[in-house]
Amino acid sequence: MFGRDRPNAASDWTETMSETHSGGCLCGGVQYVVNGPLRDVVNCHCGQCRRTHGHFAGYTEAALSDFKLKRSDSLKWYQSSAQARRGFCSICGASLFWVPEGDDHVAIAAGTLDKPTGLRTVAHIYVADAGDYYTIADGLKKYPGTSTTTVDE
Numbered sequence: 001m002f003g004r005d006r007p008n009a010a011s012d013w014t015e016t017m018s019e020t021h022s023g024g025c026l027c028g029g030v031q032y033v034v035n036g037p038l039r040d041v042v043n044c045h046c047g048q049c050r051r052t053h054g055h056f057a058g059y060t061e062a063a064l065s066d067f068k069l070k071r072s073d074s075l076k077w078y079q080s081s082a083q084a085r086r087g088f089c090s091i092c093g094a095s096l097f098w099v100p101e102g103d104d105h106v107a108i109a110a111g112t113l114d115k116p117t118g119l120r121t122v123a124h125i126y127v128a129d130a131g132d133y134y135t136i137a138d139g140l141k142k143y144p145g146t147s148t149t150t151v152d153e
Ligand SMILES: [Zn+2]
Pocket: 025, 026, 027, 028, 029, 030, 074, 089, 090, 091, 092, 093, 094
């Protein structure tokens, strides 16, 4: 059924249908695949991200239905607020996932993706909470708080 459109494989539809991403933590105890598109990366400067990642955190996002854990031996969850929990590796300490309660998406720390990601960084959020030891000067959009509804083009 793909055959007829194959010569013009550059169409967005074909790209999306065949898109697969993989990633994991430093020790390999947590590995995942995403069989679908990823959102471009947003850097979050909130105090929770800074404390769990050690700096601001670049996150992409996938539909939960596209997301599969290949290995989760060392995956642990931390309820970081009433609204969300964070998935991390209990062996190497990697921070990998942020899952809002009742949502059908998972935010994935972009640094845990295997290359090439095909992604780009598009914005900064929670800049009102940013650390005071760095400057955000890359010209990307900056939002004082959340902006997930407007960042996605
Ligand atoms: Zn690990």
